Amino acid sequence: MEATVVKTGTEGKTWGGGENPPLKASYGKMMMWFFILSDALTFSAFLAAYGFSRYKFVDSWPIADEVFNHFPFLHGVDAPMYYVALMTFILIFSSVTMVLAVDAGHQLKKGKVVFYMALTLLGGIVFLGSQAWEWKNFIQGTYGAVETKGGRILQFLDTDGKRVALSDIALESTQREALDGSTGIWFVKDKTLPTYTIEDIKAGFAANDNYLIRIQKLDDTGHPTVLSREESIARLNSDAVRVVEGANLHRNEYGHPLFGNYFFFITGFHGFHVLMGVMINLIIFLNVLLGTYDRRGSYEMVEKSGLYWHFVDLVWVFVFTFFYLV
Amino acid sequence: MAHDASHGNTVKRIWFVFALLSIATIIEVVLGIIKPQVMVDNKFLAMSLLNWTFIILTIYKAYYITWTFMHMEGETKGLRRSVVWTTVFLVSYLCFILLIEGDYIHEVLKGGFIKYNF
Numbered sequence: 001m002e003a004t005v006v007k008t009g010t011e012g013k014t015w016g017g018g019e020n021p022p023l024k025a026s027y028g029k030m031m032m033w034f035f036i037l038s039d040a041l042t043f044s045a046f047l048a049a050y051g052f053s054r055y056k057f058v059d060s061w062p063i064a065d066e067v068f069n070h071f072p073f074l075h076g077v078d079a080p081m082y083y084v085a086l087m088t089f090i091l092i093f094s095s096v097t098m099v100l101a102v103d104a105g106h107q108l109k110k111g112k113v114v115f116y117m118a119l120t121l122l123g124g125i126v127f128l129g130s131q132a133w134e135w136k137n138f139i140q141g142t143y144g145a146v147e148t149k150g151g152r153i154l155q156f157l158d159t160d161g162k163r164v165a166l167s168d169i170a171l172e173s174t175q176r177e178a179l180d181g182s183t184g185i186w187f188v189k190d191k192t193l194p195t196y197t198i199e200d201i202k203a204g205f206a207a208n209d210n211y212l213i214r215i216q217k218l219d220d221t222g223h224p225t226v227l228s229r230e231e232s233i234a235r236l237n238s239d240a241v242r243v244v245e246g247a248n249l250h251r252n253e254y255g256h257p258l259f260g261n262y263f264f265f266i267t268g269f270h271g272f273h274v275l276m277g278v279m280i281n282l283i284i285f286l287n288v289l290l291g292t293y294d295r296r297g298s299y300e301m302v303e304k305s306g307l308y309w310h311f312v313d314l315v316w317v318f319v320f321t322f323f324y325l326v
Numbered sequence: 327m328a329h330d331a332s333h334g335n336t337v338k339r340i341w342f343v344f345a346l347l348s349i350a351t352i353i354e355v356v357l358g359i360i361k362p363q364v365m366v367d368n369k370f371l372a373m374s375l376l377n378w379t380f381i382i383l384t385i386y387k388a389y390y391i392t393w394t395f396m397h398m399e400g401e402t403k404g405l406r407r408s409v410v411w412t413t414v415f416l417v418s419y420l421c422f423i424l425l426i427e428g429d430y431i432h433e434v435l436k437g438g439f440i441k442y443n444f
Contacts, residue, residue, distance in 0.1 A: 023405040030405065037409050044417040048424045055428030056435070065358070085355040089348065096344045099395045103336050222366070303397075310395045314388055321384040325358045326377050 032304045036311045039273075043315050046269065047322050050262045060152075060216040062255035063224075064324045070137045084324050087130045088316065091274075094123025095313040098281075102306045105299025110288065113302060117285045120309065124278040131271045138263060141246030144194075145253040146201060148239035153255050155214045156205070157226060164211060166243065169204040170196040194243040201243060205236055216255050263323070270312070270319055277312045280305045343394045350383045 014027065023030060054061050065080035072083075101116035144166035145155045156164040175197050177183070179190040205211050213232035214224045227235060244253045252260035284305045293299045357365070357379060365376040393399045398406055 022402075024402050025405055033401075033405065033409050037412055040413050041416060044413075044420060048417075048420045051421065052424040052428035055425055056431045058429075058432055059436070081355055081358055085351065088351055092344070092347050092351070095391065095395055096340060099340050100337065102397075103340070307396055310391055313395075314391045317384055317387050317391065321354070321380050325354055325380045 026300065029300065029304055032307050036307065039311065046266050047318060050266060050322065053258045053262065057256050059218050060256060062259050067254045068324060081324055083134065084320060087127055088320050090123050090127050090130065091313050091316050094120045095310050097123065098306045098309045102303050105302045108299065110291070110294050113288050113299060117281060117288060121278060121281055121285060124274055124281065128271065128274055128278065131267065139246050141253045143253065144243065144245045146198060146240040147242040147244050147251055149241050153216055153244065153253065154235065154240060157212045157214050158210045159212060166196055166201060166245065169211060170200040171204045171207060172200060174200055194245050196243055198240055198243055202236055206233060266319060266323065270315055273312050273315065277309050280308060339394065343390050346390055347387050350387050354380055354383050
């Protein structure tokens with residue numbers, strides 16, 4: 001199959017690969033490959049660093065199924081990974097439409113290129129929206145937890161082993177009102193306060209015998225250790241210092257703070273790549289519409305932006321495996 | 327006319343690869359949700375068979391994306407090797423060093439130098 005179409009009006013010149021190109025690829029396409037190579041190394045450094053931290057805290061790392069179990073319009077339904085799987089399909093499919101656009105470009109069929117590139121753009125935008133939704137859920141949190149003096153997370157269960165939210169435990173909220181410019185000092189901004197104070201949680205926990213505490217440490221079967229009722233009360237009263245709702249870069253209700261940090265950093269960096277990919281594709285798409293490549297007689301630019309787009313998909317395949325599955 | 331015939335084959339090949347990628351993804355998701363106990367318990371080289379399956383399927387998908395979608399199969403041997411071999415060797419080395427180091431630090435922490443819960 002003839003993959004390379006080198007007709008950019010630069011044949012024989014440096015930009016076109018010179019008189020006798022040893023790699024038989026145009027300068028632009030070759031440089032896109034080498035850019036992808038360097039970017040792949042950056043991403044693998046992030047993922048390997050994730051692996052490093054995970055091995056370091058292998059006996060207390062959060063379980064991804066429990067964290068990413070939301071699906072649009074299915075509130076309270078445990079849907080582990082369905083949504084990420086859907087996102088993966090959207091991205092793979094937009095990769096397919098991109099390669100169809102490249103193929104149509106080889107045939108110099110402008111209409112088809114426009115159609116397939118539009119689908120690709122749509123896929124990219126839907127993926128970005130999905131990722132934003134995923135971030136929203138992660139930041140907001142579901143159940144809430146408390147943090148100990150040592151920075152460990154304690155989560156709440158009932159005796160059936162189901163997770164219990166802070167709002168179910170606390171009998172009342174004695175949390176003070178956050179100060180803003182009109183109620184506090186005008187130049188000091190109050191921090192975001194959790195809905196409940198740690199005393200509310202301690203009182204509510206003591207009042208109901210059905211509640212237990214789960215610590216991060218994983219037992220032999222790979223599940224977080226559940227404490228007995230007596231141990232739970234003792235641990236909560238002696239160690240718990242702070243209520244944690246959702247996630248930020250310092251702490252999160254799911255477990256180790258590094259888990260949240262890597263989530264924000266890796267999926268954020270990938271999301272940024274998708275955003276750039278959408279923008280590059282948009283520029284190329286507009287050029288296709290204007291007939292730039294039709295006049296040039298070569299759609300190689302579609303092929304180059306396609307390379308980048310496939311790379312973004314390729315990275316997601318790895319992020320999906322190492323962040324959500326393994 | 328010959329050109330048109332090869333074009334039809336290319337499109338067919340793209341959809342075929344899409345099917346392969348989808349099947350691999352579906353297998354991954356199903357295994358990730360069920361987590362068969364046999365695959366979790368049995369280990370090969372200190373990693374569970376489940377994780378091996380995920381990683382092998384991922385590399386399988388990566389191969390098809392690179393070779394078919396990115397047309398790596400159509401590039402010259404020189405370009406192919408300069409991109410693929412560089413990535414594969416550097417990434418393997420990086421993983422080897424970092425994962426072993428992470429495991430070592432885990433053993434040190436577990437060995438009682440740092441109290442786990444306080």
